[in-house]
Amino acid sequence: DAKTTQPPSMDCAEGRAANLPCNHSTISGNEYVYWYRQIHSQGPQYIIHGLKNNETNEMASLIITEDRKSSTLILPHATLRDTAVYYCIVGYGNKLVFGAGTILRVKS
């Protein structure tokens, strides 16, 4: 079973930051937080991952709370092409368990 809790859906205005929350209160000390997204039946796309520290790459930023029980994915300037299902996954090694994710709708 997925070890994360995400809101089922969120809306965001185009050009604004999209902040997607994720709760993972049972995360173990060696487990990573991964974010993937899936745009309309395409293959899921890796976005970012982190262990303890905040991370940033060309796609997004990942903010992990100090107790590691929750995290937020930030898309700094959302575009219409960012409309997708976003999955927050907690795991170690190769095991990824996908939950239902958050449907993010970016609106003009």
Added chain:
Amino acid sequence: DSGVTQTPKHLITATGQRVTLRCSPRSGDLSVYWYQQSLDQGLQFLIHYYNGEERAKGNILERFSAQQFPDLHSELNLSSLELGDSALYFCASSVDLRRSYNEQFFGPGTRLTVL
């Protein structure tokens, strides 16, 4: 483009038949994973191969089998197909089993329709 290729893109077949789905991982990736995505079940992990060896099994039915060949491509065989096997089948690859984390890169999927 993730670098992972899957063939065919679409497959339509009848109940009771057998099909083979093919996946080529990214260059240099040793691990291949198979996932099934149906409307009512979401993305379900099926099986993981590393450098030709089976490493982990998930919710894979006995009618399904997979293998990874010496050139690292993988095939997922589905037999005695049922209507409920209609789904998107994704392959993913990652670079190294021995790291504590592994980003998986997904292919575009094969859409299987069983009539």
